[in-house]
Amino acid sequence: MASRVWVVVQLRDGQVSRISREAIAAAQRLAGTLGGKAEAVVLGGGVTEAAADIARADLAAVHVAEHEALRAYTPGGWIGALGPAIREAQPAYVVFPHTYQSVDFVPRLAQTVNAGLLPEVTGFAPGEGGGGDLLWTRPILGGKMQAKVRVKGEGTVLVSVQSGAFPADGVAMGAAGGGAPVQPLAVDLSGLQPDREILGYEEVGGDQVDLTKADIIVAVGRGVGGADKLGPVEDLAKALGAEIGASRPVIDNGWLPRDRQIGSSGQTVAPKLYIAAGISGAIQHLVGMKGSSVVVAINKDPGAPIFTVADYGIVGDLHEVLPALAEAVRAAKG
Amino acid sequence: MKIAVCIKQVPNTEARLRVSRDGRWLEEEDLPFVINESDEYALEEGLQLAEKTGGEVVVLSLGPERVKEALRKTLALGAARAVHLADPAFLGGDALATGRALAAAVRRDSFDLVLTGSQSDDLGYGATGSVLAGWLGWPHVWLVMGVELEAGNKAVKVTREMESGVNEISRVPLPAVLEIQAGINHPRYASLKGIMAAKKKEIASLSPADLGLDAGQVGAAAARLEIVSVAFPQTGSGAQMISGDPKQAAATLVEKLQKEARVL
Numbered sequence: 001m002a003s004r005v006w007v008v009v010q011l012r013d014g015q016v017s018r019i020s021r022e023a024i025a026a027a028q029r030l031a032g033t034l035g036g037k038a039e040a041v042v043l044g045g046g047v048t049e050a051a052a053d054i055a056r057a058d059l060a061a062v063h064v065a066e067h068e069a070l071r072a073y074t075p076g077g078w079i080g081a082l083g084p085a086i087r088e089a090q091p092a093y094v095v096f097p098h099t100y101q102s103v104d105f106v107p108r109l110a111q112t113v114n115a116g117l118l119p120e121v122t123g124f125a126p127g128e129g130g131g132g133d134l135l136w137t138r139p140i141l142g143g144k145m146q147a148k149v150r151v152k153g154e155g156t157v158l159v160s161v162q163s164g165a166f167p168a169d170g171v172a173m174g175a176a177g178g179g180a181p182v183q184p185l186a187v188d189l190s191g192l193q194p195d196r197e198i199l200g201y202e203e204v205g206g207d208q209v210d211l212t213k214a215d216i217i218v219a220v221g222r223g224v225g226g227a228d229k230l231g232p233v234e235d236l237a238k239a240l241g242a243e244i245g246a247s248r249p250v251i252d253n254g255w256l257p258r259d260r261q262i263g264s265s266g267q268t269v270a271p272k273l274y275i276a277a278g279i280s281g282a283i284q285h286l287v288g289m290k291g292s293s294v295v296v297a298i299n300k301d302p303g304a305p306i307f308t309v310a311d312y313g314i315v316g317d318l319h320e321v322l323p324a325l326a327e328a329v330r331a332a333k334g
Numbered sequence: 335m336k337i338a339v340c341i342k343q344v345p346n347t348e349a350r351l352r353v354s355r356d357g358r359w360l361e362e363e364d365l366p367f368v369i370n371e372s373d374e375y376a377l378e379e380g381l382q383l384a385e386k387t388g389g390e391v392v393v394l395s396l397g398p399e400r401v402k403e404a405l406r407k408t409l410a411l412g413a414a415r416a417v418h419l420a421d422p423a424f425l426g427g428d429a430l431a432t433g434r435a436l437a438a439a440v441r442r443d444s445f446d447l448v449l450t451g452s453q454s455d456d457l458g459y460g461a462t463g464s465v466l467a468g469w470l471g472w473p474h475v476w477l478v479m480g481v482e483l484e485a486g487n488k489a490v491k492v493t494r495e496m497e498s499g500v501n502e503i504s505r506v507p508l509p510a511v512l513e514i515q516a517g518i519n520h521p522r523y524a525s526l527k528g529i530m531a532a533k534k535k536e537i538a539s540l541s542p543a544d545l546g547l548d549a550g551q552v553g554a555a556a557a558r559l560e561i562v563s564v565a566f567p568q569t570g571s572g573a574q575m576i577s578g579d580p581k582q583a584a585a586t587l588v589e590k591l592q593k594e595a596r597v598l
Contacts, residue, residue: 107465
């Protein structure tokens, strides 16, 4: 029998999230490489509709775990449901979207079921070993470099896939009118125990500034060097009629308020022009701005990952480039 | 409260990075090392909790001889003592192997709380603290942005960062493992007095045998992952790089944004 590949789908407000579709696409490709068909797993309370949606993809099955203790996510609930199921079925790979939720529970799930753990991959290719030997790619050093990684030893491997690495529109759909069988996950859910007591959820920062509607954004990173050094940024933003955004370190240092943060824990923006100054380009920032039409990167480090997603790049000190840019913009606008 | 803080020493990613001769990692000669960023915040959080409760912080780290310098720095910042998993057998592990070794070291003592950073700035697995918690059988929370001790020191109220600007607030019984996110506090600087005091503090070196583990249960021997090669991504693979002095470059860019990209 071909090696089984599972994909654990994460829901957001009851819907299949985009990055979960990407994980399904990754699992389909992986299963295809190993000569089989992927199976999906979905956990929660009231997930029937989402399961039916997932079943439209080309999958061998959709396994559903429905339980009151799974209504809110906790690692205890998720590991309690997935752990015994993985031990029983022994899939070769279980694929997860690389989200903050996955990073919270998947490492401990690997420890619990004695599986291998391969976080945040961006791709894979057949290795030289033949058979199921695969070489995986993942970012290291904050995206400055990439590593090729091989899994050693026997047993299940838990893999999480980075946002944007496997396009969601690459999901293969099943035959029209068909659909994968939806069935209960073969596991006893009666003893599920949350390991943290959820007291509630809170919005951070209140989003007083809505950057999602901005046409032009000038975003700054750690490279700006301090709250007292934002003058050239503000001046360029004024010349362009742009909003000011920032990457996480600027916010953590208190140089700009949290409602200016762009990235996975801030706002997701898609302006027609995005100017990233002094931003190295960690993936947490890139996921928040890669929908921009045109990206300009200004950084003194020619190896900064931001240049790999930019349309135009200038290697230089932002404190010299931004004032020149503001002047050039004013001259062009007459 | 007795608090363990696990730290990692990592390459300073601002430095010039070169691939090692075997192509599997960085050339470490002349490479500057620093304490991992989120671990500095974990240490600060631990020091503050220890001060509040009249307790102490013990710092643990796994790595080669150079790690002693990082441990000495944490002692200067206020940690009471340090434990170094220094044996070469510990090296080359993945998060599963490293988490197991650290858990065994934590178990030798009686801690109320273990703090780690949320993610290393080199390998970036974001997993070691959770694996460690699994081995201890303690609850854990990853990406912690707030820790509030309950009266009686038996539980903590924890703020966990989620995507899109939402935080989860939960109550977690102690002992627990909390994986701290950068930005949770403002790490202190070492004082001259602290630096002097650190010279007299203990750094204990431990081997796998001291932890009751075989050499095959730790480090590269136990790892399920093997790095085959590392490389730089192609710079500006999509980007048109604009050269010249700032003034020329700015003028060229504005012209391209007007005529080529048509966004100005």
